[in-house]
Amino acid sequence: MIMAASSEQIWKPYYPCDYYKQEYSDCTTVGHRFHSYYVYGEKPECGQWKKDYEACTAWMKTKSEEAKQELLKVEDRHLQQKYYVNPVWPRRVTPPKDWYLPVEEMRQKQKLQQQS
Template identity: 35%
Template structure:
């Protein structure tokens, strides 16, 4: 994982410093958030456009840390990242439909059922593994994706 604070220096920096991305990532997020395409998407999905100012603030604070070694700026970016993470996981933590497991089911590693075994032979992963073992790419599997 990329982080602004080098891994070997994490111990000497504030807790959760590993959350801080390289400064360029904040600039990219800001540019993406403010693009016409993103604004259209935000309005279509949420009925309003998003406030992208936090990405720019995080970028500026990240640069302050990088250039001036300002630990207050680093702590501000850490706080922002933690809040962003809490908001992203909000739905997961508010879930009241599923009960979280403490451990995997007892039979999690049992063999696949016979009716599915035939399909497994032609799965994308199986085909790619076969290609790698033979050392040749295959044209039989499409790698096309729509984004």
Template identity: 40%
Template sequence: MEQSRILPWRPPRVCEDYWSEFRHCKSLLNKFHHYYTYGESPSCQQWSQDYKNCKQWESHKDLKAKEDLQQSERTRVAEQQQFTPVWKLRKEPPKDWHLPLNQEKSQEF
């Protein structure tokens, strides 16, 4: 009989991913793009804090660092879910999805 093993908690990303995101955020090209798009410089502090929390968790299993990292990821996911999709999602396929395409029909743009 196989025993089930409980795996220890791991951060949702590798710690180097947080560092890479921080470096990208601080890059001149990203700062220029962000300023052009939003009219302000990007705030890279959260990526730095997430990297520090990730390292703290890996080295000392600090529960506060774990909780802060989890909260940061939840916040990041919630922010991305705020945006409305570009296309309206279908609930079902079109009624004539199984019919062959009409190749001769001229397409108007």
């Protein structure tokens, strides 16, 4: 599925409606539910995938502005979950001070700091 983004929107991936249907199907399997309960201590919420599929099919059938906005909200939510929520690595606000130095110079600098 390809939708034209307005000038204020950033590029977002758009998937065929079958993608949302498959995600819902995968989410409701016994194996996925067991894995989610084992890892997170709770069952996964699969209803949102079904709503996402319905929003996608509504967009494909009617091409209405409401359906388009709903699908854009879906993709925003997916991007937030996929790319912006990372419990392991903190997001940088600014680049490192010496980001422009070649790797070898940085290693030498680190060795000198460790020796002192």
